[in-house]
Amino acid sequence: xxxxxxxxxxxxxxxxxxxxxxxxxxxxxxxxxxxxxxxxxxxxxxxxxxxxxxxxxxxxxxxxxxxxxxxxxxxxxxxxxxxxxxxxxxxxxxxxxxxxxxxxxxxxxxxxxxxxxxxxxxxxxxxxxxxxxxxxxxxxxxxxxxxxxxxxxxxxxxxxxxxxxxxxxxxxxxxxxxxxxxxxxxxxxxxxxxxxxxxxxxxxxxxxxxxxxxxxxxxx
Numbered sequence: 001x002x003x004x005x006x007x008x009x010x011x012x013x014x015x016x017x018x019x020x021x022x023x024x025x026x027x028x029x030x031x032x033x034x035x036x037x038x039x040x041x042x043x044x045x046x047x048x049x050x051x052x053x054x055x056x057x058x059x060x061x062x063x064x065x066x067x068x069x070x071x072x073x074x075x076x077x078x079x080x081x082x083x084x085x086x087x088x089x090x091x092x093x094x095x096x097x098x099x100x101x102x103x104x105x106x107x108x109x110x111x112x113x114x115x116x117x118x119x120x121x122x123x124x125x126x127x128x129x130x131x132x133x134x135x136x137x138x139x140x141x142x143x144x145x146x147x148x149x150x151x152x153x154x155x156x157x158x159x160x161x162x163x164x165x166x167x168x169x170x171x172x173x174x175x176x177x178x179x180x181x182x183x184x185x186x187x188x189x190x191x192x193x194x195x196x197x198x199x200x201x202x203x204x205x206x207x208x209x210x211x212x213x214x215x216x217x218x219x220x
Contacts, residue, residue: 005205005214008151008160010169012217013139016198017166021100026143032093033116033186036065045115047126048076052154052175056124060117067091067098067112074111076129079191080136082108101190104139105198110191117147120181125152128171135209138191140167147185149178172210 036042045062069088070078078084091098094114101112128136142149142165150159152175162169169176178185194202203219205212 004218005170005173005208005211006218007153007170007174007214008158009174009214009217010151010160010162010164010167011213011220012164013166013168014164016105017139017141018100018103019165021103022141022165023143025097025100028096029094029114029143029186030184033065033114033118033184037118045123047124048128050127050130052125052152052177056126060123061119061121062115062117062123065090065094065114065116067094067101067114068109070111077131077134079111079138080193082110082192085110085112097188101188104190105195106137106139106190106192107195108193110193112188112190114186114188116184116186118184120147120183120185122180123178125154125175125177127175130172132172132208132210134172135205135212136171136191137194138168138189140169141165141188141190142186146183147178147181147187149176149187151176168213168216170211170214173208173214 040063042063042065044059045064047058047060051058066088067090068085071084149162151169152159154175202212203215205215
């Protein structure tokens with residue numbers, strides 16, 4: 001089945017998400033983020049070392065609000081180790097968002113973040129890691145379309161722009177990034193363990209587990 005995956009691609013998850021409720025959070029999240037404009041000590045977003053263009057900035061200017069915190073140093077390969085993560089103090093400021101996240105098809109949550117940029121700067125094309133044996137179970141979310149977010153197949157240079165409010169995508173066998181926008185832009189990512197019911201919808205990607213989202217997109 002894995003050979004049926006096609007790139008660039010992503011799995012549109014809007015059918016599994018209350019999109020109206022998500023969109024209704026736009027003004028609330030915008031207001032909360034703007035409150036961080038002057039005195040924010042939020043961690044800078046780092047793309048990691050797997051940039052398509054090695055000279056591109058690994059710190060493109062975005063910042064992170066951690067809605068959950070790790071019991072030890074934040075390691076990318078621990079995103080879905082739900083036993084290591086607990087709800088953070090910052091989550092209290094985003095209570096309606098946390099209530100929405102609780103409706104998502106996860107049996108347990110790991111890392112939960114808001115990535116934001118007051119200046120809408122581009123995020124260079126990158127892969128999150130290089131292990132095809134690791135498939136993080138996550139849902140990427142946005143309340144608006146302020147920033148053009150894309151998947152990229154480097155062999156052809158083809159970009160596929162995400163047209164949905166929620167998605168799951170292969171972060172290993174393709175690159176992803178964002179074109180510049182104007183003003184504040186943000187997205188949300190929730191990692192964890194999908195429910196058994198949700199997992200049964202996902203095709204078996206034996207041999208390349210990281211390709212599961214793209215395989216699902218190709219076979220849906």
